[in-house]
Amino acid sequence: MIAIESLSFDMPGAGKSKRILNDINIHVGRGECFGLVGESGSGKTSILKCLAGQFKGWEGGIAVQGKSIADTSLKERSNTMQMVFQDPYGALHPRHTIRKILNEPLAIKGLPDKAERIHKALKDVGLDESFLPRYPHQLSGGQRQRVAIARAIILDPDIILLDEPTSALDVSVQAEILNLLASLHHRRQLTYLMVSHDLGVIAHLCERVAVMKAGEVVEVVAREDLIEGNVTHNYTQSLLQHAFSRE
Amino acid sequence: MDVLAIENLNVTFRTDEGIKHAVRDVSFTLNNEKLAIVGESGSGKSTVGKAILRLNPPSTLVTADALRFGETDLLACNEKAIRAIRGQHISMIMQDPKFSLNPVMTVGEQIAEALSVHRRISKREARLAALEMLKEVSIADPEHVYGQYPHEISGGMGQRIMIAMMVIPEPDIIIADEPTSALDVSVQQDVLNILTRLIEKKNISLIFISHDLNLVKKFCDHVLVMYGGRVVESIRADALSNASHPYTRGLMESLPSLRHRRDVLPVMTRDQNWLTQDYTP
Ligand SMILES: Nc1ncnc2c1ncn2[C@@H]1O[C@H](COP(=O)(O)OP(=O)(O)OP(=O)(O)O)[C@@H](O)[C@H]1O
Ligand SMILES: Nc1ncnc2c1ncn2[C@@H]1O[C@H](COP(=O)(O)OP(=O)(O)OP(=O)(O)O)[C@@H](O)[C@H]1O
């Protein structure tokens, strides 16, 4: 479904450029839920941004459903792939109401039954219609993140790229969103590439996870091995240790 | 004397569709301690934090029987006095870190500027001190990050930079709204250690807004649990596992666990009685 091969990316900067992704190889199967964990600043968001077309000029290959994304337009890409961003503040237009934010993708695609789809998407993320006339700054952090998820699922994509989808949510809403993501995953055969810093969240949802450090994938671990502690890299071991000691 | 005393705080937002009563009769005191506010999304945690510093939008109605910082009545402060309090005595780390940084100035320059204002040091000294602070919050390549703009840094770096900025004025109280929610556990630990060190060294009291129960259980002294705009439980952090309120218990149970994975996480059926009934054992 997603094949990332020898992906490298240099961020152009004043004077010198800086390598932020180095030789990344990740294969995600159809209907798989694949996790990305790793150090803050290690390049997790950057991988998603390369996929979503926000970062250009990378080297290597990225193919989605067998087709190189270098050959697909952004619009085509948005039919198959939607992204939920890490920062729900930047992601929602501050001067648009929630109604407009959810209506926009439907209008662009010219889809019918807009009101019904909006109603359903809101319900799926645990909000009701009283939120529609509000602006993003009138919502709490978690409510905003749920609107962002509603916007991503409203177009029925095949792939959702999720960047820390629950880090702004309290645990009870997190549980609801994780259950929702799990059930959407089963019901609609969705494929996820999900970044999270929480190994509990990753182990809950993902079958495999790539561990990143300083722009590289240091290992790919299956869920069972993660839970059993069968990991090889030092960094993964220390992540696991911290996570277990907190439970 | 309490560092901060709040009695029956109420916050109401005026919106186009009417009145939203977001915080109801919230009372607590803060001493030299780490006080957590946990609770579900939309329960009013950030609104309480902002009300202390009058950071809610101007149309917001804030009332309280008491809102005192030491001997200062915060409700009676004029704009100038409240600004002085924000600058010197109470700092807030906002939930949206990048939002609160100046987008057209590099992060290093912002830290250096804050430092030079506070410590009255030269530009060169401020630069060195800013680099030192970046290193303290576990930023691997401080020289590089110094020259980056807020939109060029990762989510977790933004949170750490905000923490570095907030401790500069050496305030009496820090209100930290979800300061570590985007950090992986090892960096989170580094950041909490930094916060602890600063708090202990400078005698700072902390209000720590979070939804991470495992974290507050270990890190904080006392916990307020908010639900529907009210504080429904006030409990010592180390007693959280034995909480009596059904909402608090539900929160503890909905945590995903590495050790005991469940296919479906338990979710709560919310109950009107939660807001009114007394659940103390
Ligand atoms: N627009 C940009 N311009 C310059 N550098 C950038 C830009 N975006 C990201 N970077 C740099 O690329 C590196 C990787 O950032 P990225 O956001 O991918 O990290 P991350 O793994 O998602 O971290 P976090 O867990 O903190 O969100 C960081 O060093 C960051 O400073
Ligand atoms: N400016 C505003 N105008 C109208 N309603 C608002 C405004 N700001 C917040 N609210 C509402 O007040 C309630 C409390 O919001 P608040 O941001 O305090 O929640 P929170 O507990 O911090 O949640 P989260 O964990 O999601 O950040 C929410 O229902 C929110 O929609």
Ligand SMILES: [Mg+2]
């Ligand atoms: Mg990121």
Ligand SMILES: [Mg+2]
């Ligand atoms: Mg909040």
